[in-house]
Amino acid sequence: MIRSAWIAIVICIPYVTASSVFATPTVTVTPSDGGTASVEFDSGDAEWDITLTRAVGFGGDVSFLVTAPDTDPIDMVTVVSGSGGNTNVYIRGTSPGTGVDSVDTVEDIGTGVANLIELRTINDLGEPGSSNPAIKMDSINTVVVGDDVLNDIVTTNGAITDMFVGGEFQGDVDVNGSNIEKLEVIGRIGTPSVPVTIDVERNIKRIVAGEIYADISTGASFDTQYIETTGAGALDGHFVGSLTTRILSDLGGPDRGLDIAGDLDADLTFTDRVTRPITVAGGFLAARIIKIAGRLADTGDISIGSAGLHGRILINTDNIDEDWLGDVTVGATTLSTVPYYDQTPSSIGGGAVGLVPYSFHPEACVSAHDATVTSIPTKFTVRH
Amino acid sequence: MRWTALGIALASLLAPPCPAQPDHGFDWVTIGDPGNRDVTPDEAPMFFPPFSEPFEVGGVDHVYRITRTEVTVSQHLEFVSAYAPYWDGFPDDPHFIGFFIQYDAAEDRYFIPQGFEDVPTEMSWHIAARLVNWLHNDKAKEQWAFENGSYDTSTFGKNDDGTWNDQPAHHPDAKFWIPTIDEWIKGMHWDPGKDGQGGYWKYPHSSDEPPIPGWPWEGGETSAGIVEEPGDPYLPVGSYPHVQSPWGLLDGSGGVREWTETFAVDRRARFKNGTAQYQPFHEHFDRLDVVGGNPPNGIDGVRLASVPSPAAPALLVCIAFTARRRSHQ
Numbered sequence: 245m246i247r248s249a250w251i252a253i254v255i256c257i258p259y260v261t262a263s264s265v266f267a268t269p270t271v272t273v274t275p276s277d278g279g280t281a282s283v284e285f286d287s288g289d290a291e292w293d294i295t296l297t298r299a300v301g302f303g304g305d306v307s308f309l310v311t312a313p314d315t316d317p318i319d320m321v322t323v324v325s326g327s328g329g330n331t332n333v334y335i336r337g338t339s340p341g342t343g344v345d346s347v348d349t350v351e352d353i354g355t356g357v358a359n360l361i362e363l364r365t366i367n368d369l370g371e372p373g374s375s376n377p378a379i380k381m382d383s384i385n386t387v388v389v390g391d392d393v394l395n396d397i398v399t400t401n402g403a404i405t406d407m408f409v410g411g412e413f414q415g416d417v418d419v420n421g422s423n424i425e426k427l428e429v430i431g432r433i434g435t436p437s438v439p440v441t442i443d444v445e446r447n448i449k450r451i452v453a454g455e456i457y458a459d460i461s462t463g464a465s466f467d468t469q470y471i472e473t474t475g476a477g478a479l480d481g482h483f484v485g486s487l488t489t490r491i492l493s494d495l496g497g498p499d500r501g502l503d504i505a506g507d508l509d510a511d512l513t514f515t516d517r518v519t520r521p522i523t524v525a526g527g528f529l530a531a532r533i534i535k536i537a538g539r540l541a542d543t544g545d546i547s548i549g550s551a552g553l554h555g556r557i558l559i560n561t562d563n564i565d566e567d568w569l570g571d572v573t574v575g576a577t578t579l580s581t582v583p584y585y586d587q588t589p590s591s592i593g594g595g596a597v598g599l600v601p602y603s604f605h606p607e608a609c610v611s612a613h614d615a616t617v618t619s620i621p622t623k624f625t626v627r628h
Numbered sequence: 629m630r631w632t633a634l635g636i637a638l639a640s641l642l643a644p645p646c647p648a649q650p651d652h653g654f655d656w657v658t659i660g661d662p663g664n665r666d667v668t669p670d671e672a673p674m675f676f677p678p679f680s681e682p683f684e685v686g687g688v689d690h691v692y693r694i695t696r697t698e699v700t701v702s703q704h705l706e707f708v709s710a711y712a713p714y715w716d717g718f719p720d721d722p723h724f725i726g727f728f729i730q731y732d733a734a735e736d737r738y739f740i741p742q743g744f745e746d747v748p749t750e751m752s753w754h755i756a757a758r759l760v761n762w763l764h765n766d767k768a769k770e771q772w773a774f775e776n777g778s779y780d781t782s783t784f785g786k787n788d789d790g791t792w793n794d795q796p797a798h799h800p801d802a803k804f805w806i807p808t809i810d811e812w813i814k815g816m817h818w819d820p821g822k823d824g825q826g827g828y829w830k831y832p833h834s835s836d837e838p839p840i841p842g843w844p845w846e847g848g849e850t851s852a853g854i855v856e857e858p859g860d861p862y863l864p865v866g867s868y869p870h871v872q873s874p875w876g877l878l879d880g881s882g883g884v885r886e887w888t889e890t891f892a893v894d895r896r897a898r899f900k901n902g903t904a905q906y907q908p909f910h911e912h913f914d915r916l917d918v919v920g921g922n923p924p925n926g927i928d929g930v931r932l933a934s935v936p937s938p939a940a941p942a943l944l945v946c947i948a949f950t951a952r953r954r955s956h957q
Contacts, residue, residue: 272678309679314894332909339681340674341892341899341921361909364921366790366896385909388922390790390896405907406885408926410790425906428927452722452927474721481718497862498741499727505718521730523720547733576734 269294269312269344278306279331291319291348296333298326298356305329307361311336312344314366321347323381325354333381336364343390351380352400359402363387370394370415378415383422392431413453417442429453430476439485447495454479455506459486464515467491470499473506481505481525488513492520492544501544507551508532517566518544527551527593533558539566550575552593559583560600568599651937652763652804653703656693657876658936659811661820663689667813671828672917686813686828693934694807694815697865697878698748698886699759701728701740707759708738714771722927723752746864748884753898753924754784754794756806756887760932763804778802784924791895792924798889807933809890809899809919816901817916819874830916832880832902833871838911839881844868851882852903852910863905881914882907884929887922897921900928 269292271281279298286293296308306329310321314337325331335350337343343364348371352358360381363369369389370378378395379387383402392411396418397404403422412431417424423446434440434457442451442460448468451460454476462468468489475481483504492501492514501520502512509529512522517538528534528548532555540546540559553574560566572579574592579585583599666684669676675683708725715724719731726749729738751759757779762768764777775781779802783795798805807815816832830836833849842848844863849871851863866878873880881903888899900920903910912918922928 270678311680332912337894339893340683340919341897342894343896359909361912362920364897366894383908386913386920388897390923403908406904408922410923410925430925450727470727472720472722474723475718476721476723495858496856496860497728497747498730498744500720500730503720505720523733525718573734 266316267313269310269316269318271296272309274307278302279308281308286319289319291317293320294318295322295324297324298331298354300326301328303328305332307332307334309334311338313338314343314345317345318347321350323352323354323358325352325356325358327356331356331358332361333358334362336362343388348374349376349378351377352382357382359383359385360387361385366390368392368394414438414440416440419444421445423447423449424451426450432457432479434458436484448489449495450499455481456483457485461488462490465490467493467495469493469495469497470501472500472503475505482507482509484509486511490514491516492518492522494520517541518570520544522546525549528553528555528595530554530594535561537562538564540568540570542569544570546570546572548574553595554593555595557597558600559598563600572597650766652767654932655696656934656937657696658691658693659815659875660691662691664814664818664820664826667828667916674915674917685810686818688810688814691936692811693936694811694877695931696876698883698929698931700746700865701726701749702745704749704751705729705738705740707762710762710767710769711758711774712738714774722750723925724755726750744862747862748865748879748929750884750927750929752927753887754781756930757781760804760806764802778805794924796891804932804934806887806889806930809888811933812886812888812901813916815875815877816873816880828916829874831914832873834874838914839871841910850910851905852907852914854906856906881910885920887928887930892921896923898924
């Protein structure tokens, strides 16, 4: 039988600076000579501070496993990475699948590669009012937060692979060097009074939330696969803010593109094309623009609910001879015949869809095109 | 306990006939060798101190069936179409329909984009529970068929302290259920003939070394760990037909992460196992002694478990003889 290569050393209590009613977190370092850890109780915060230090000059990957009972709040987990290999961090409860009570910050201050492989909390991640990021590591693999995320999530050179938040997500997201693979939030991302920023250097694969109040962007040469609001529970499922990305794209899978359970109160800017559906169960609000530099592909149908299209959809804004191929449907009405559709703005909610170069909408003009007037008007309005 | 050949034959003859169980279009594998032992600290060090409080899993005292692969999008679609009249959430909610099924509001119907029928699907645990309820009730169309049978969905709900009130285990007479963590681990890792006496492989493809990431047409063994390039496909289930657990299960690594029935000890998460396509660090997450978990309102994949088929007694004979033959080699 192959003997496991895991050789561990347990660091239980280097020292405790104040009495504590909490059980001391345990740190297991693998291999045992790969690093050291200190665990201190901060009596001011009544929380634990943990420092994980990779051994200088150690060659190969080092893993730090932090386990604590679910009654243990952890303040800071400070990682000191270094050269020679990955420094991998795991923070969870004392049994598989369980979490610690909460964590305020997990941050790498070293010079090497530090990956957060697993983090589980039963309550919040982050600290109210703090300017520290909740997480700042090279990459974030699996994170399960029982309640809210209160501060920023930052990767310095890697993806967010699989993050689940049982409550609300109230920090900014800054992903450098890679993608958001899967971010699932049962509650809201941002709030109406405090929207957040989600800035991803590469692609957005999947974001699912009850509601979204955020300005979201990918890298200029990268795409978005799937963003959805569910409107679960008491939420309405609105998306408020903006999305800027190159292509609303399938990136290999037929995900549903942009799927909004409530109103779309956001500007959408696609610097190339739209190849996946945009579905809005509510309305597309006034003063908002969907701007597509190139084509609306035939796989990129846009459906707006019966609350109406109040904003504008602009296609081929780069004027590069691209086409309007996908259906645009408002309620039960599919605009036709494109691009010079018959339906007036007033019949679809007050908004309009235009393919560059624009033409005027004969019926929407005041007076209507070719209309016979019985008196000379003082003003003509030409609507495109 | 090692069964003798004579004991097996007598047990087969004397075993009460099992009621015929429909297959419902799933490819089932029977997992025998009931009474196998749990993992040991040598096999699963992460499940024992100093890494964890003792977590002794893998031993299963009964014969059961488990699907060879994860549930596919097309299998999911049939359920979605049947349950849709009773779903009161957003029609496109991925907790209900996953990420690939599409909803045509004009025609009020669900469909799959061509070419993605056999890709593994995902759903919430609560929806997976309704899926097995529906199978248990022979795919009856009425709402009652989705709400009990294997799991009583009236128990589903989150308590104020963050724990879940959900029924923790399937009804004893359930014909279909979500595999327990023991059943999943046994099906993926337990080999009755390993080292002549039975044991657990570290990885779910009958090996103590991690599967090699790569496309099947390039000789890869898992879709986990592949570095994605633009235009890369999502693979159907069973894309690595020669990469099998000791029982012939596929896709224990890669595809999608899979729900199990079993709650973590604090009842805040149901365990999930395996890895997803493109998931990094699969050499860690595919290990025998690494399990994940999500609250049951998360979104993940699933494979199914069932009672044995009527052919199980004869099959048990075959499995036991095979195991005995391995032990004497």
